[in-house]
Amino acid sequence: MSRTRSILRMVIIAGCAVVGAAVGVCFQALRITGKPQEFRSVAKLVAAYPPSVRNASRDYAPEDDSDFEGTILETVESDMMKQRALERVRALHPELQEREVLVRATKTEGTGIFNVQAVGAEPRYTQVFLDALLEEFTSFRQSFREQGQNKVMKVFLEAIVDMQKRVEDSFALAEKARSKVESLPAKAEQERLVARLSSFRNQRDDLRSEIKALAAGEASRATLESKMMLVEQEIQTLETATNALEQAAVEFRIASEKHAQAKLAYEKMFDKIQEFQTVLSSTVTDLVVIQERASPAVEQVEDWRLPVALGAAAGGLLGALAGFFISLALSGPASLPPVPPKASS
Missing domain, CATH: 1.10.287 (Helix Hairpins)
Structure with missing residues (x-):
């Protein structure tokens, strides 16, 4: 292959890589800017496993806590809790337009604190919905207890x-x-x-x-x-x-x-x-109270640097690959060196 043809091929590959990187950047920019606004509100619950339940059996093991914690997490995120929260919002705030709200709950390692996060398209509704969810959650758990037991344990739990x-x-x-x-x-x-x-x-x-x-x-x-x-x-x-x-x-x-x-x-x-x-x-199985109510919802802003960098890299790679095949098509097959004739016998 001649030197001119090699330089032309490199120019085509480099140009296609630059164009591909630019397209990738534009694609990621459009994807990020085209996303709808999302607002996040957070709250905290405090839960404690009662000592009487721990001491009720000598076979108690620390891993039993995982069932207790998993029950709280799944209950908070359940469709039933969301429906009860939606009905509460409808009753207490009829002026608010209904919105879709995503709820996620996590536990802080080594503590009895559960972090509840709500993400929605409207800040006021998101905060109100999360507060309603917390109220319905605590009410749901309290419904399993006798009223007298609940009052006594609430005093101690607040302490x-x-x-x-x-x-x-x-x-x-x-x-x-x-x-x-x-x-x-x-x-x-x-x-x-x-x-x-x-x-x-x-x-x-x-x-x-x-x-x-x-x-x-x-x-x-x-x-x-x-x-x-x-x-x-x-x-x-x-x-x-x-x-x-x-x-x-x-x-x-x-x-x-x-x-x-x-x-x-x-x-x-x-x-x-x-x-x-x-x-x-023994029906008192756990203690759960609201430590922090829903915070004012703030907008979630996606970090654009990594997606744009990935878009540029992927676009540049695909562009370089396309440029390589284009250069092959334009330059045609490389000429082969002439074959020397065989010596006559």
Whole structure:
């Protein structure tokens, strides 16, 4: 193949790749901009597995929690709950136009918190629908319990939710204080300050000895005294910084103690619930309350960078492939080298 033909083929392939990438970008841009607006509202539920149910059988295993959690997740997302929420919205907000709302529920790992998300085309309706869904969900579960049992357990559950919030807040404060004291930068800064403070204190002691050895009228004494003042100022600055680190250590100790106290109170409350659960009927299978109601719905904006990049890559690849076949069709088959004649015998 001649050099000119090779260059022409490369130009065709490159041009088709560029055109394909541009088409891919345009396609993804049209796809993203052509999507209808979606608004998302979120809420939270708190659920706890009663201690009496855990202690009712020695064969209880932690994996039993998965059934309890799965029941909550499936119930929240069920068509029955959506229908009950729709009827509630119709009754309480007849002025709102009905919209399709998608509901998803997830559990925060290691906690009893369930996050419920609603996505719809209209922000006000989406928020109202999610609030109605939460109300219907809690009402549905409460319908399995006796009214007296429900009132007693609701009081304790509200106390649990409050204590759980205190435990989480105190833990966050303790971790924040810990980062100021036990993190590597904090320790390095403390060591640096201590070393500098020790060095300046040694300088101060040396200057005091030198000044004491000089007579009052000597000129060098005034120079040493001026230097002494600068050293004293630096020592005061370093002592202030060191005191701040010591204060941070005190704050960390206090925050840790408060977290321990909150955790102990939380555990004692669960012990009290266990005592009440032994009296209540075994039909009380779980405790569920609304921790956070539906937030104002905000628009979901899709990240366009990755889809556009994928569109450009796919379009460029397809364009390059098309350019390769086009170049083959335009250039025709490559000429073969001539075959030398056979020698006559």
